[in-house]
Amino acid sequence: MEQLNVLVTGGAGFIGSHLVDALIERGHRVRVLDRLIAQVHGAKNGDAQPLHLDSDAELVRGDVCDRDVVERALDGVQVVYHQAAEVGVGQSMYEIERYVQTNDMGTAVLLEALSKKRDAVRKLVVASSMSIYGEGAYSCPACGVVHPQLRPVAQLLERRWEVECPTCGSPLAPVPTPEEKPLFPTSVYAITKQDQEQLCLVVGRAYGIPTVALRYFNVYGPRQALSNPYTGVCAIFSSRLLNDQPPLIFEDGEQTRDLTHVSDIVQANLLALETDRADYQAVNIGTGAATSVEEVSRMLAHGLGKDIEPEIVGKYREGDIRHCVADISRARDLLGYEPQVSLERGISELLDWVRQQKAADQVARATAELEARQLVH
Ligand code: UD1
Numbered sequence: 181m182e183q184l185n186v187l188v189t190g191g192a193g194f195i196g197s198h199l200v201d202a203l204i205e206r207g208h209r210v211r212v213l214d215r216l217i218a219q220v221h222g223a224k225n226g227d228a229q230p231l232h233l234d235s236d237a238e239l240v241r242g243d244v245c246d247r248d249v250v251e252r253a254l255d256g257v258q259v260v261y262h263q264a265a266e267v268g269v270g271q272s273m274y275e276i277e278r279y280v281q282t283n284d285m286g287t288a289v290l291l292e293a294l295s296k297k298r299d300a301v302r303k304l305v306v307a308s309s310m311s312i313y314g315e316g317a318y319s320c321p322a323c324g325v326v327h328p329q330l331r332p333v334a335q336l337l338e339r340r341w342e343v344e345c346p347t348c349g350s351p352l353a354p355v356p357t358p359e360e361k362p363l364f365p366t367s368v369y370a371i372t373k374q375d376q377e378q379l380c381l382v383v384g385r386a387y388g389i390p391t392v393a394l395r396y397f398n399v400y401g402p403r404q405a406l407s408n409p410y411t412g413v414c415a416i417f418s419s420r421l422l423n424d425q426p427p428l429i430f431e432d433g434e435q436t437r438d439l440t441h442v443s444d445i446v447q448a449n450l451l452a453l454e455t456d457r458a459d460y461q462a463v464n465i466g467t468g469a470a471t472s473v474e475e476v477s478r479m480l481a482h483g484l485g486k487d488i489e490p491e492i493v494g495k496y497r498e499g500d501i502r503h504c505v506a507d508i509s510r511a512r513d514l515l516g517y518e519p520q521v522s523l524e525r526g527i528s529e530l531l532d533w534v535r536q537q538k539a540a541d542q543v544a545r546a547t548a549e550l551e552a553r554q555l556v557h
Contacts, residue, residue: 191211200237204234211253266278273555311370314330318503359510397439398413407419431495497555
């Protein structure tokens with residue numbers, strides 16, 4: 181493939197920086213627009229280039245909401261990967277303005293600038309999220325495939341964790357979630373991800389900028405900010421274990437997620453650039469396999485050689501879903517995507533990196549913040 185000028189917004193972050201590495205490895209010229217916020221990059225980072233950002237990438241430090249900075253960052257660019265976002269689901273429920281500002285307004289500013297460069301830009305790929313589905317798809321023995329909304333509060337207060345059929349009340353079994361499932365975002369973060377996806381697809385289509393939205397499932401891997409208590413469960417549990425603290429498990433630990441290694445996310449982003457078959461579409465990127473939260477805790481403890489049992493707290497987080505696993509047929513068909521990293525290998529690679537980190541355990545503080553706002557029950 182020819183060498184292209186690529187902009188990665190949020191390119192110093194966890195997923196963005198891996199994408200930058202892969203693009204540079206393929207010979208592309210990469211510019212990164214990133215604010216290097218302290219919550220993700222640490223307070224001491226100052227103006228320094230983050231250690232994990234490839235020095236061949238050009239770093240523009242700035243805010244995706246700043247029109248002048250964005251226009252400068254887009255100069256000469258042919259491909260845009262929009263990864264910049266505030267990503268804490270729980271935090272989004274009380275820092276509502278910050279989340280809507282960065283995620284929605286940032287996307288608006290980027291798109292308005294892009295609309296003026298419609299002829300130069302060949303591809304826009306936006307990071308969307310499984311969070312926009314809310315609960316995954318389920319099968320009911322009596323009603324077939326159903327799309328339940330969040331579990332009723334009364335049910336959760338009785339600690340009945342599994343999802344029940346909205347029509348007949350039967351217990352439901354999770355099934356792979358396809359892109360057609362109705363969207364039901366259950367957090368401010370998820371709403372902003374839905375906005376980002378739809379804004380990009382609609383504006384991209386109107387201006388003839390081929391646009392792809394990749395709906396990432398739960399992503400894990402090296403460089404996930406361990407000291408940021410608002411990232412995913414693998415990072416949170418690793419950071420607890422590193423500090424000899426038991427992982428704190430909400431509900432009963434039997435809830436499941438589709439844990440996807442960051443290199444498979446990168447693979448999908450590269451494929452979205454190489455083919456036009458997914459243009460103007462939203463595509464799930466996961467593995468299609470479900471893993472329970474308790475299993476994650478055990479795999480991490482085992483891998484780190486820590487004899488630490490998780491603590492099942494029996495509380496639940498406001499807005500949490502029970503199960504969601506990706507149907508990846510569309511990714512296979514349109515992108516030729518196939519997940520490459522098994523959970524065993526992915527966790528072992530994650531832990532090789534975790535062992536070299538010193539993670540401040542901020543989880544207790546983050547949970548206390550949620551509890552103070554009655555977002556954990
Ligand atoms: C959410 C978003 C997802 C986002 C991810 C990371 C939804 C549906 N999905 O996923 O888009 O990429 O956050 O920001 O909103 N858990 C514990 N103890 C902990 C932490 C988590 O038991 O200390 C449990 C949660 O209750 C949940 C599961 O682990 O059942 C996964 O949580 P998490 O990693 O935060 O991700 P999601 O909420 O699935």
